[in-house]
Amino acid sequence: MKWSPIACLRWWERVAFRSRRIVRAAAFGNYAHEEIAGLLKELYPDVAFIFRVGPGQKGIDVEVPEKFISDIGHQYLEIKPRTPSGERRFYRQLEGWGVGPVQS
Secondary structure (H helix, E strand, O other): OOOOOOOOHHHHOOOOOOOOOOOOHHHHHHHHHHHHHHHHHHHOOOOOOEEOOOOOOOOOOEEOOHHHHHHHOOOEEOOOOOOHHHHHHHHHHHHHHOOOOOOO
């Protein structure tokens, strides 16, 4: 299995967050998940990703269909902020899911 500890890391920094004001961290996280899912759809229009990015959805944020794994480079993507706490949460989730190793 291939994992990415900071999903879409290269794109995360390029996402142009719109000018709407987001005050709560949870609201920002929901917004970021939606934006990154949309960006993946734009970048790979032929890939039928499985997204679990809605508020309250459990499990891995993005699953890549098997036939597209070599194109994307990962089978699973987890969207987290590029912060120490985001990375810690990511690794706690991996441990809880019983998966690994990861690719940074």
